[in-house]
Amino acid sequence: MKVNGYEIKPGANLLGANLLGANLLGAxxxGANLxGANLWGANLLGANLWGANLKGAxxxGANLWGANLxxANLxxANLxxANLxGANxxxxxxxxKEESQDDKDLKIQQLEExxxxxxxxxxxLKALLDG
Numbered sequence: 849m850k851v852n853g854y855e856i857k858p859g860a861n862l863l864g865a866n867l868l869g870a871n872l873l874g875a876x877x878x879g880a881n882l883x884g885a886n887l888w889g890a891n892l893l894g895a896n897l898w899g900a901n902l903k904g905a906x907x908x909g910a911n912l913w914g915a916n917l918x919x920a921n922l923x924x925a926n927l928x929x930a931n932l933x934g935a936n937x938x939x940x941x942x943x944x945k946e947e948s949q950d951d952k953d954l955k956i957q958q959l960e961e962x963x964x965x966x967x968x969x970x971x972x973l974k975a976l977l978d979g
Contacts, residue, residue, distance in 0.1 A: 849875070851867060851870045851871070851872060852865075852866060852867055852868075856872065856875050856876075857877075857880075858877065858878040858879055859878070859879045859880060860877065860880045861881045862877075862880055862881060862882045862885050863881050863883050863884060863885070864883070864885060864886075865882065865885045865886070866885075866886045867885055867887050867890055868887070868888050868889065868890070869888065869889045869890060870887070871891045872887075872890055872891060872892050872895055873891055873892075873894065873895070874893070874894045874895060875892065875895045875896070876895075877895060877896060877900050878896050878897070878898045878899060878900065879898070879899045879900060880897070880900045880901070881901045882897075882900055882901060882902045882905050883901050883902070883903045883904055883905065884903070884904045885902070885905045885906070886905075887905055887906060887907050888906050888907070888908050888909060888910070889908070889909045889910060890907070890910045890911070891910075891911045892910055892912045892915050893911050893912075893913045893915070894913070894914045894915060895912070895915045895916070896915075896916045897915055897916060897917050897920050898916050898917075898918045898919060898920070899918070899919045899920060900917075900920045900921070901920075901921045902920055902921060902922050903921050903922070903923045903925065904923070904924045904925060905922070905925045905926070906925075906926050907922075907926055907927050908926050908927070908928045908929055908930065909928075909930060910927075910930045910931070911930075912931060912932050912935050913931050913932075913933050913935065914933075914934040914935060915932075915936070916935075916936050917932075917935055917936060917937045917940045918936050918937075918938050918939055918940070919938075919939045919940065920937075920940050920941070921940075921941045922940055922941060922942050923942070923943060923944060924944050
């Protein structure tokens with residue numbers, strides 16, 4: 849199915865697509881990339897957006913009634929006045945905050961410590977095998 853010149857299908861790359869007011873009734877957009885897409889006022893009634901990337905998408909006033917949003921990424925998406933009634937939002941990513949530098953530094957430190965631990969285990973195993 850084509851809408852506004854875009855191919856609407858599972859896994860579609862619709863990065864930044866202009867789908868303003870588009871009729872996507874029951875559309876299958878599983879795993880699609882809709883990052884930064886303009887879906888203002890779009891009709892997504894019953895659409896399958898399982899695992900779709902909607903990060904930063906404009907969904908203001910969109911009709912998502914009964915849509916499948918399981919595992920979808922909606923970080924920084926504008927959902928103002930969007931209708932999510934009956935939508936399945938299990939596992940949907942909705943938080944609108946970036947990871948702090950302290951959090952990133954802590955993760956790097958933990959990974960570096962794990963790497964040292966694995967290197968030590970590797971050297972121990974190597975010594976046993978060479979021994």
